[in-house]
Amino acid sequence: MTTTGRPAPTPQDLHVNSSDATPPVSVSDLEIRLTNGPTLLNTVSMSLQPGKIAALTGPSGSGKTTLLRALVGDLPHDAEVAAGTVRILGQDVFALTPDALRALRRHRIAYVGQDPGSALNPRMTAAQLITEVATDPAPNAVTALMSECRLPDALAHHRPGALSGGQQRRVALARALARQPDILLLDEPTAGLDATLRDEIVDLLRRLATGRGITVILACHDPQVVDACADTVTTLTSPAAPKPRAALRKTAPSPTATTDGLRATRLDVAFTHRGHTHQALDSVDFHAPVGTATGITGPSGSGKTTLLRTLAGLQKADAGALTWNGHPLPAHVRRRSREQQRCIQLVPQNPLGALNPTRTIGASLTRPLQLHRTVGKPHMPVRVRELLDDVGLPADFADRYPHELSGGQRQRASIARALATEPDLLLCDEVTSALDPSTAAAILELLTRLRTERGLTLVLVSHELDLITTYTDRVHLLDQGRISDSGRLERLSR
Structure with a gap:
């Protein structure tokens, strides 16, 4: 695991008190493995201040999603903390009572997974899904949030099944922001988005961090996204990297009759x-x-x-x-x-x-x-x-x-x-x-x-x-x- 960083924004940029001694996110020598099984996350440490964006990179299977889930106290089935600690807003996540952990997830920290569409109620419209969890459920506030996440007004009445994968991802992001969290966790937030939307989401994340003081952690394999928005980058190593395969040259298309295929x-x-x-x-x-x-x-x-x-x-x-x-x-x-x-x-x-x-x-x-x-x-x-x-x-x-x-x-x-x-x-x-x-x-x-x-x-x-x-x-x-x-x-x- 390696960590790199860029010069820190000024306190005026962050709109927060940078003298606060307690970082909102602190991970110390954390290792996670399946019970009596293989390692899911090699030893990792990281600490992040308000208004900062941290990117998690590394090959598939290196534990990026596992680390994000650990930050909300939700480990995969049969997984356990083999070593280390996770502290969110000064609290040891794995020492919290169930009620305290639910309150943390409901009010202070938001997580958008890699498959956000699976978490959207298929019977509700996009506007209803956002209103359901919003701190401010007023229609104009929901409309403004949809616009901020680049969701056209015309989609407000559409159910998830009528939305593209990228649109579902942005609805899930809007739901997360509607709760006005202190910490935002995103797993591949720009996957499936075209370049224009990707850049707009990157701009949104920078505004959330510098303008609202939200701490953002995203798992991402897109180097352009990482370079554009991350203040620090933590590169995870894979416990069991896939075998390299020989490169193949692109073949010419096969000649076929026009009725084939x-x-x-x-x-x-x-x-x-x-x-x-x-x-x-x-x-x-x-x-x-x-x-x-x-x-x-x-x-x-x-x-x-x-x-x-x-x-x-x-x-x-x-x-x-x-x-x-x-x-x-x-x-x-x-x-x-x-x-x-x-x-x-x-x-x-x-x-x-x-x-x-x-x-x-x-x-x-x-x-x-x-x-x-x-x-x-x-x-x-x-x-x-x-x-x-x-x-x-x-x-x-x-x-x-x-x-x-x-x-x-x-x-x-x-x-x-x-x-x-x-x-x-x-x-x-x-x-x-x-x-x-x-x-x-x-x-x-x-x-x-x-x-x-x-x-x-x-x-x-x-x-x-x-x-x-x-x-x-x-x-x-x-x-x-x-x-x-x-x-x-x-x-x-x-």
Whole structure:
């Protein structure tokens, strides 16, 4: 673990009393491990003053999420503090009574996890979700908070299911800020956001720190975000780093007939709630030829996830048609044949959407093997180990539950589950947004190898333009539910 810093802001910048001897966050020689098991967080120490922003960096599995959860006294199941202390606002977190810990979480410290959408009530609108926890629930205060988090007024009446992943993340941030906390903990707050929104969120975090004196700690693998907003950087080391993989050269697209692959024609999707209608996709035409890698990019909320879910059969279009290799493809996944379900797989932006929290990772990988009978029962344990190795996870992760993995590790397990069916088409929604650069490269190199060896067709949604440029043959720009342009990214960017 290493820590670096930048010159401290002046007391006038912080609007707080910098002579306060008690730091709001103090971690001393903390080590966390599973009971009678491996280490989750190597020894780390850090101390932070009001109005400062600290960034936690390090490879996937190094313990960034574990450290954030420790700060609110919420360790993963079967995990324990092997050494060290955590003090928040002068209090030993792990010595607090349950009532005192609940009061701390409710009034003084706010935590936004890596998968914030899973914590949003699907039956409530964005405005209701914010009002529910707001210190000031007045409509104008809620509207102002939404604006501060770059949420348009038009989204106030939308439920989480009608929001993009980036929009859900900003609703969760608005909920956290609505409680007016002293300490704000954020796990990959800019994952899944386009560059413009990312920069606006960075500016917001700086204003919260310097203007309101809020102490901010964020786990982040984006060096641009870290450089732009962090006062101190703590780099965690991985207890068990994934094996490095050889780089693969990008392959040329396979020549195919124009009817091959996945084709969508004039897709329309509209979300309606209480008289408010949002056109998520508007007459979208899309084609992913066999053996190619097709990229989809565009601003947050432009319809990228909705398009992938519609292609996967999880979101029914109001109009339009789908074909696979020239044959009609039913709009809903339950009406597709077992073979069609096997050959088209989605890797969601939120890996918890693909992993059953009550099942071990091994059981989650075994389920599609059983369902699609890709290997015989005696060979399933071996195949599970192969899948884990393919995505850079140790074999013993088969015995762990999703909550015992970091966000990046869960993403890799989600990819392994999709690969278990030996698909012909893989739809990937921001699969690298929560991964450090080396792990992201390893995953994409794996997908490139599978594309080469098996003729796998890839559709990649990403805001990361370098990724889109390197790993795709053709890019579609999606904006306000429409594909505005298509082609090679270097041409589109001119």
